[in-house]
Amino acid sequence: MGYAVVACWLLLAALVVATWARIAADRRWRGFVLVLTLGFSLVHQLVFATVTDAALVTFRYAQNIADGNGPVFNPGDRSEGYANFLWLVVVSLPKAAFGADIATSAVVLGVVSAFGCVLVSYFLVNRVTTLALPEGGERRPAVGVAAAVLTAGASGLAVYGPSGTETPLFVLLVLAVAYALVASRPVVAGVLVAAAVMTRPEGVVPAVVAGVWLVVAAARGRHTWWAPVGYGLGALVFLVPWTAWRATFYHHFLPNRALRPHGPDWSYLAGFSLAHLGFLAIGLAAVVTLAACRTHGRAAEARAALWLLFALVAGLTAFVAILDDDQGTSWRLLTPVPPLLAVAAVGTYGALTAANPSPRPRTVSRLVPVAAAALTGLAVLASLLSPDLLARVRDWRTHSAQLAEVGEWLGDYLPAGSVVSAASPGAIASRVGSQLLVIGAGAKRATVAVPDGDGYAQRQDCAAGPDSSPAATFRRIGTPFWITVYPRADEAGRLIDDLDRAPGFQYVSCP
Known part of the structure; x- marks a missing residue:
């Protein structure tokens, strides 16, 4: 191009x-x-x-509008996580009117x-x-x-x-x-x-x-x-x-x-x-x-x-x-x-x-x-x-695709109703569906936190997460990539076992 x-x-x-x-x-x-x-x-x-990830946030709000839940990111939680009301309404209308x-x-x-x-x-x-x-x-x-x-x-x-955002x-x-x-x-x-x-x-x-x-x-x-x-x-x-x-x-x-x-x-x-x-x-x-x-x-x-x-x-x-x-x-x-x-x-x-x-x-x-x-x-x-410009946008595209894959993994293997705290909530939520609640980074009530908004890492990262929570590291099978998540301490063992059942991700304990 x-x-x-x-x-x-x-x-x-x-x-x-x-x-x-x-x-x-x-x-x-x-x-x-x-x-x-x-x-x-x-x-x-x-x-x-x-x-962009910002557009994915808007899309989730728009989907909830079309589904009759109103302008919310998670059904039942009235939080205004957008700053583009008119654009949100505009992109919701074709879905609500014509599917x-x-x-x-x-x-x-x-x-x-x-x-x-x-x-x-x-x-x-x-x-x-x-x-x-x-x-x-x-x-x-x-x-x-x-x-x-x-x-x-x-x-x-x-x-x-073509970013899906309100900027143009x-x-x-x-x-x-x-x-x-x-x-x-x-x-x-x-x-x-x-x-x-x-x-x-x-x-x-x-x-x-x-x-x-x-x-x-x-x-x-x-x-x-x-x-x-x-x-x-x-x-x-x-x-x-x-x-x-x-x-x-x-x-x-x-x-x-x-x-x-x-x-x-x-x-x-x-x-x-x-x-x-x-x-x-x-x-x-x-x-x-x-x-x-x-x-x-x-x-x-x-x-x-x-x-x-x-x-x-x-x-x-x-x-x-x-x-x-x-x-x-x-x-x-x-x-x-x-x-x-x-x-x-x-x-x-x-x-x-x-x-x-x-x-x-x-x-x-x-x-x-x-x-x-x-x-x-x-x-x-x-x-x-x-x-x-172009180089950053390409990185941005790669990171969004990787985080969407992580979101699909979490959505498939975490218990329904779990709360995921993410630095890029739009990308994580884009494939989660409605079985999980996805919120912004730093939330204290999260079941699992994904504080890194840059997608997969090239090496295992065992650094402590938000509030000194222990890291759970997973290798993306078939690739050189890693992803680190931070499960809630009182349920860490059960949550790690649930996530380790995924055929594409393998849990590797930190040394």
Whole structure:
């Protein structure tokens, strides 16, 4: 698949550069290139194509919804172990209505959401560019194609498109909020920002940024004061009943997700910056250019829209760096940043050239497809070569498969009703069924603990487990792998005998 995505990029880049004038002049040709861009996006996503442990947690909640048990991980235990309510509901509906497979539905919906990000990037850039046009000015719809190509090349979006998680939907909602604001649809923006908040805790960032942007716009006379009021009402229409339901069902108002202030993780931010250097470079260039230019009239509206995009980038980055620990691979929580930078940078070029046409428009315009193609190529290379992207995802895929196998073993040989405490509860629970209760790591009432979330080990590990509990080590027969579990001390002998009955696992006592 690595060669396939490189070949798709080369084909798309050559086509966009060679036919840029035709893309600018012919609507049908733009549509054709956008379809090819979606194809490139699909191949880029298929390079990764791995369902994550976080998605498996959501799938178990969704299965319980479809089975009539409500949004619970274990029937009868009302604990909110998810932070993606809207995505949970969305992936539950096909199963509840048509009996569709939850994992397949989630993967398909994630890929479709990534496609939506590509298309909204196109329309958003064109909307910003149109705002800057003087009366009678010529529209420049081709610049939107450049933003779509860059968004399709964003590695984080490609990683999480087919992952089964809410990440691509969240990116789509953030871009859609920006589009609604730029299109002067504050009520729609309020509804969309409520959806973003219900999809990820980071949704509070676009909610605050959008509200502040509308208040400033109203104070400067770009909107009436009804705009921020309508925005707030649109958001509250969904947030109020959702909060009331959560208070009734889970008995708390705020999401069950701890956000604690901490110092920035500089190694995390440095790794992200290195892998997304092209996006950061064009974003920085756009910020400097935008700050240096003075605009008035319609161009000032476009300038305000661009600052909105940069404010979203800054807000999301600060939120993740200061308040949220990103436990996912490939900088999951920063996935919206590269598409936003792509839209903001291309939109800056489109708006400024629309407001101030170049005396050499053809020479200048050739830089756009060449730059977009080159930066997309760098993003593809980062996807394939960065140790934090494809290599990490492959490890992640292997570990999830191994833990799912461990979960099947535990489910088949532990007594019904046993409680399993796991560092990766989603993977462990994916093949357990309903005969066991699976909970997070560190629980004191567990029958068996599996504190290692990295799958099998290469050697026997006899280290004491949680609360100094003794280790029970098993060799995976026919492989060089080991797995260590920690049975409850008062039942250790019986539990080890039960697990040792499995033909694929052999108990080996610690020396």
